[in-house]
Amino acid sequence: MTMKRKVAGAIAGVALCGMAASASAVTVMGVTWDPNAPLDFSSQQSVFENLVANPGDTLTFYGIVNQINGAGGFTSGELTFVGQYTVQDVLDVDSDAVPDYVIFSNGTLDIFSDSTPDFTVGNLASASDGGLFLSLTGHTNKVSLTGDAGSPRTGDLFGTITNGTLGSNAGGFGSGLWDVAGGAAQIYFDTNTIADNLGGLADFRYTTSFQEQNGMAVGTAEMFGDSIPEPGALALLGVGLLGMGAARRRSKGAKAA
Numbered sequence: 001m002t003m004k005r006k007v008a009g010a011i012a013g014v015a016l017c018g019m020a021a022s023a024s025a026v027t028v029m030g031v032t033w034d035p036n037a038p039l040d041f042s043s044q045q046s047v048f049e050n051l052v053a054n055p056g057d058t059l060t061f062y063g064i065v066n067q068i069n070g071a072g073g074f075t076s077g078e079l080t081f082v083g084q085y086t087v088q089d090v091l092d093v094d095s096d097a098v099p100d101y102v103i104f105s106n107g108t109l110d111i112f113s114d115s116t117p118d119f120t121v122g123n124l125a126s127a128s129d130g131g132l133f134l135s136l137t138g139h140t141n142k143v144s145l146t147g148d149a150g151s152p153r154t155g156d157l158f159g160t161i162t163n164g165t166l167g168s169n170a171g172g173f174g175s176g177l178w179d180v181a182g183g184a185a186q187i188y189f190d191t192n193t194i195a196d197n198l199g200g201l202a203d204f205r206y207t208t209s210f211q212e213q214n215g216m217a218v219g220t221a222e223m224f225g226d227s228i229p230e231p232g233a234l235a236l237l238g239v240g241l242l243g244m245g246a247a248r249r250r251s252k253g254a255k256a257a
């Protein structure tokens with residue numbers, strides 16, 4: 001094979017890998033998404049939680065993912081989840097006897113891909129059957145809270161109460177960070193792209209809002225991060241680039257001689 005052909009072959013190899021990466025949706029456990037989509041990675045989900053009021057209380061939440069990267073239709077089954085937090089602090093920063101912030105720690109979140117959809121509100125088991133798609137743990141981050149003399153504070157999730165009082169028609173929002181810890185899709189999501197203000201990097205940013213309804217907190221949540229194409233494709237791309245570099249070096253050497 002001539003040098004020209006070798007170089008052309010290496011470039012074609014890189015081009016093929018590039019095409020495969022940009023056009024390639026990934027499917028894991030029946031869940032399909034495109035790591036190169038403009039919104040990657042983002043998801044939107046419905047969340048249902050018990051009410052909490054005091055430090056030490058356990059918040060259990062569960063629900064169903066409605067959209068990935070801005071669209072539905074990512075599974076013929078269902079993608080559901082169950083998670084927990086412990087209440088670390090309840091803060092009344094303006095001393096009016098009405099809590100303003102709730103800080104959570106010890107976060108866990110398991111996401112399940114279920115090929116036989118059966119999700120039902122009020123039935124935790126319907127959200128935790130199927131295969132373990134992704135397992136996450138809360139990532140401690142540092143946040144300054146408006147009006148809080150003790151700021152900045154650290155925790156996994158920071159909740160702000162915007163109306164009502166805890167346990168009595170409260171509403172609000174929250175934000176926090178997650179680390180990938182396991183599951184079939186682990187290698188696609190452990191990308192360390194979110195700064196935690198403590199010098200570390202998390203995999204997902206989490207935002208949520210809720211209202212109390214009939215003894216439950218009901219709301220929506222979003223997860224934002226970055227996913228990568230199949231690591232095998234990346235390895236191929238690396239081999240292609242190595243090959244191209246070697247061919248270029250040999251080509252330069254030939255010109256010099």
Ligand SMILES: [Ca+2]
Nearest residue numbers: 092094096098
């Ligand atoms: Ca208050």
Ligand SMILES: [Ca+2]
Nearest residue numbers: 114118119126
């Ligand atoms: Ca299910």
Ligand SMILES: [Ca+2]
Nearest residue numbers: 180190192203
């Ligand atoms: Ca990580």
